[in-house]
Amino acid sequence: MVEREKLSKLSDLALRNRRVGLTKVLPPLGEVLRGSLMERYLTCGNPECKCARGERHGPVWYLSVTLDQSHRSGCTVPGDQAEQVRWWIENYHQVKENLEKISDINRERMRRQKDKAKKRKNVQK
Numbered sequence: 001m002v003e004r005e006k007l008s009k010l011s012d013l014a015l016r017n018r019r020v021g022l023t024k025v026l027p028p029l030g031e032v033l034r035g036s037l038m039e040r041y042l043t044c045g046n047p048e049c050k051c052a053r054g055e056r057h058g059p060v061w062y063l064s065v066t067l068d069q070s071h072r073s074g075c076t077v078p079g080d081q082a083e084q085v086r087w088w089i090e091n092y093h094q095v096k097e098n099l100e101k102i103s104d105i106n107r108e109r110m111r112r113q114k115d116k117a118k119k120r121k122n123v124q125k
């Protein structure tokens with residue numbers, strides 16, 4: 001949020017350069033995944049098993065994905081996939097963060113264009 005207030009102090013050139021920079025540091029756009037990776041301890045359903053007495057199995061990696069306000073999806077993640085999934089999730093956040101920053105810059109540029117148009121009009125009067 002601090003970032004947002006700073007933009008108005010930057011020059012047009014600095015804004016443009018920042019925007020170009022943000023598009024250059026994007027991770028590969030196909031290598032993304034939205035969700036959270038978490039450790040889970042599970043019960044297997046066998047009433048004779050130790051897990052039925054509270055000693056659950058695990059930990060296992062679990063991917064949890066929010067689909068909308070009332071729906072979630074998820075699946076277990078094999079140990080050898082966990083690192084890739086973690087990387088995809090990190091990439092997702094990086095892309096999202098950069099798009100958010102680019103949007104902020106473009107809103108600031110819109111505001112300046114409007115200001116300039118207004119000033120031009122005032123000069124003509």
Ligand SMILES: [Zn+2]
Pocket residue numbers: 043044045046049050051052057
């Ligand atoms: Zn069990």
